[in-house]
Amino acid sequence: xASVELRDIRKSYGVLEVIHGVSLSIGEGEFIxxxxxxxxxKSTLLRMIAGLEDITDGEVLIGGKxxxxxxxxxxxxxxxxxxxxxxxxxxxxxxxxxxxxxxxxPKSEIDKRVGEAARMLALTELLDRKPSQLSGGxxxxxxxxxxxxxxxxxxxFDEPLSNLDAKLRVQMRTEIxxxxxxxxxxxIYVTHDQIEAMTLADRIVVLNGGRVxxxxxxxxxxxxxxxxxxxxxxxxxxxxxxxxxxEAADGEPAVRLRDGSAIRIAPERKVRLGQAVxxxxxxxxxxxxxxxxxxxxxxxxxxxxxxxxxxxxxxxGEQITAVVDGDHPARHGTLFKAAMDRSQVYVFDRQSGAAL
Amino acid sequence: xxxxTSSVRMITGTRLYLYVSLSLVAMLVLLPLVTTALGGFKxxxxxxxxxxxxxxxxxxxxxxxxxxxxxxxxxxxxSLFIATVTVVLTVIVSAMAAFTFAHxxxxxANQLLNYFLIGLMFPAATAILPLFIRIRDxxxxxxxxxxxxxxxxxGLGMSILLFRNYFRNLPEELFQAAFVDGCGxxxxxxxxxxxxxxxxxxxxxxxxxxxxxxSYILPLIMLNTEEKYPWPLGIMVYRGxxxxxxxLVLAFITLTILPTVIVFFLAQKHIIAGLTAGAVKS
Numbered sequence: 303x304a305s306v307e308l309r310d311i312r313k314s315y316g317v318l319e320v321i322h323g324v325s326l327s328i329g330e331g332e333f334i335x336x337x338x339x340x341x342x343x344k345s346t347l348l349r350m351i352a353g354l355e356d357i358t359d360g361e362v363l364i365g366g367k368x369x370x371x372x373x374x375x376x377x378x379x380x381x382x383x384x385x386x387x388x389x390x391x392x393x394x395x396x397x398x399x400x401x402x403x404x405x406x407x408p409k410s411e412i413d414k415r416v417g418e419a420a421r422m423l424a425l426t427e428l429l430d431r432k433p434s435q436l437s438g439g440x441x442x443x444x445x446x447x448x449x450x451x452x453x454x455x456x457x458x459f460d461e462p463l464s465n466l467d468a469k470l471r472v473q474m475r476t477e478i479x480x481x482x483x484x485x486x487x488x489x490i491y492v493t494h495d496q497i498e499a500m501t502l503a504d505r506i507v508v509l510n511g512g513r514v515x516x517x518x519x520x521x522x523x524x525x526x527x528x529x530x531x532x533x534x535x536x537x538x539x540x541x542x543x544x545x546x547x548x549e550a551a552d553g554e555p556a557v558r559l560r561d562g563s564a565i566r567i568a569p570e571r572k573v574r575l576g577q578a579v580x581x582x583x584x585x586x587x588x589x590x591x592x593x594x595x596x597x598x599x600x601x602x603x604x605x606x607x608x609x610x611x612x613x614x615x616x617x618x619g620e621q622i623t624a625v626v627d628g629d630h631p632a633r634h635g636t637l638f639k640a641a642m643d644r645s646q647v648y649v650f651d652r653q654s655g656a657a658l
Numbered sequence: 659x660x661x662x663t664s665s666v667r668m669i670t671g672t673r674l675y676l677y678v679s680l681s682l683v684a685m686l687v688l689l690p691l692v693t694t695a696l697g698g699f700k701x702x703x704x705x706x707x708x709x710x711x712x713x714x715x716x717x718x719x720x721x722x723x724x725x726x727x728x729x730x731x732x733x734x735x736x737s738l739f740i741a742t743v744t745v746v747l748t749v750i751v752s753a754m755a756a757f758t759f760a761h762x763x764x765x766x767a768n769q770l771l772n773y774f775l776i777g778l779m780f781p782a783a784t785a786i787l788p789l790f791i792r793i794r795d796x797x798x799x800x801x802x803x804x805x806x807x808x809x810x811x812x813g814l815g816m817s818i819l820l821f822r823n824y825f826r827n828l829p830e831e832l833f834q835a836a837f838v839d840g841c842g843x844x845x846x847x848x849x850x851x852x853x854x855x856x857x858x859x860x861x862x863x864x865x866x867x868x869x870x871x872x873s874y875i876l877p878l879i880m881l882n883t884e885e886k887y888p889w890p891l892g893i894m895v896y897r898g899x900x901x902x903x904x905x906l907v908l909a910f911i912t913l914t915i916l917p918t919v920i921v922f923f924l925a926q927k928h929i930i931a932g933l934t935a936g937a938v939k940s
Binding site for chain 1: 831834836838841845849853
């Protein structure tokens with residue numbers, strides 16, 4: 303278990319800079335998720351921490367020691383890959399013990415540590431099988447077992463669940479969380495799936511275009527996004543965004559939308575009259591009915607998911623999604639009325655995207 | 659309905675064309691082989707009047723005399739030794755070179771690879787005089803090494819190309835996982851790449867073996883002592899001795915062809931797969 307620190311990390315391919323000075327401190331035993339859309343640099347950053355990618359500028363510290371010139375093995379890290387990357391010609395036991403064998407550990411010690419990891423991951427029965435004889439979930443567990451046996455300072459996960467089907471992904475997510483609670487090793491987890499990041503991580507780092515947009519706990523990011531990008535990325539279904547201008551309605555701040563309707567916003571928002579803004583409305587913050595900040599629109603689509611129903615309706619020339627109770631009698635083509643408390647209306651500067 | 663009928667007719671037509679052309683090719687290949695094998699069972703008189711038909715009397719003694727003589731087996735062992743050592747050296751050297759070209763970036767890598775690949779364009783026969791001089795200078799004339807080393811050198815171009823394409827197609831994440839596990843290039847080569855390369859090792863091994871087995875010019879130039887002759891040279895000597903007894907020459911040829919045919923049938927899957935894999939320089 304060790305802390306990890308990134309100091310102004312940069313990565314360039316020729317003249318093209320793809321990571322623009324990322325700094326980050328990760329505490330001992332912390333579980334950090336790096337999230338962002340494809341091409342945001344999250345995997346590149348992870349591979350630089352692992353030592354699989356050269357660092358153009360900046361420093362990576364593991365356990366307080368600069369590791370830039372060290373090989374992945376010398377950094378004492380373990381990595382779980384998206385495609386599992388198991389050695390096809392070796393058995394499960396050989397895969398898990400390969401690193402220990404290269405370290406020159408006696409066979410009895412290798413067997414002991416592989417046995418312990420196998421018990422922890424319910425792989426004992428599969429130790430003599432080859433990877434081709436395992437299911438996707440079992441392979442992923444072997445990949446994690448291979449990481450555990452080394453007792454590394456840091457676990458690195460590179461989208462480890464993206465090759466699994468939806469059900470298995472949820473199951474493995476739980477297993478990873480349980481595993482981290484058991485071994486408490488510092489973990490850095492790359493994913494583009496914000497649900498995975500929210501459920502697993504102690505803190506989330508949202509990356510966009512090679513820059514950190516925001517770092518915080520899952521709920522901090524959800525409740526107080528620093529900007530429009532984070533607000534749109536965290537939360538599912540995604541936040542609804544509408545353009546408007548700040549006005550005063552009945553002496554209170556409101557945002558006048560393109561169609562002339564007004565949405566009241568919390569008085570503590572740092573806005574000025576006439577400011578061009580964007581408001582963000584989380585689908586799950588809508589309450590069916592017309593109390594308070596009510597909006598009305600024609601229903602375009604109704605998606606029942608069981609406990610909840612997603613209603614897509616037209617408002618102010620935009621398509622808005624609302625998540626309402628599963629029993630709500632919304633029907634295609636009818637008028638849908640929903641309201642939202644003004645304290646839950648997010649406001650962003652239209653030009654910079656910063657939260658106001 | 660009409661569409662279905664016409665497509666069925668088209669498939670039948672294509673099939674028929676395929677079968678006829680394949681049968682013609684098969685006949686072209688098999689006719690000399692079968693004629694040679696049958697010729698070995700005939701008497702000289704029978705062979706003269708009936709060169710293509712079945713023997714009027716099956717003379718097994720033609721084959722048995724060769725099989726019970728020591729010349730056939732000695733030459734087979736010579737061929738076997740030369741081909742086996744050639745295969746082992748070619749596989750080791752070309753696999754290591756190809757691994758370097760596939761995974762290690764260094765200045766002039768492409769130029770060096772192209773230099774090796776130029777070797778594909780020149781058969782050994784085109785360089786026979788300088789080769790002879792070099793082998794003589796090295797004191798390897800009339801030794802097995804005088805045949806083996808040039809064969810390995812001329813086999814490297816093709817073998818490196820096949821190995822390199824195979825190594826490049828191994829998943830990148832496998833390399834990274836091994837790197838994280840503590841492998842350097844050498845350990846990755848021995849512990850991961852080579853165990854996963856059995857198909858391409860078989861392909862390169864078989865192609866090199868067959869090439870060496872059939873090699874005639876190099877042994878002819880480099881070897882002087884008859885005791886060291888491999889089969890292709892042995893056939894020529896045998897023909898010189900029994901030039902009038904064509905039935906014996908045909909029996910000898912048949913017996914030398916047989917092992918290659920058997921090996922090809924056993925390993926044709928690997929040979930074809932390997933040749934297709936190396937079809938394109940990527």
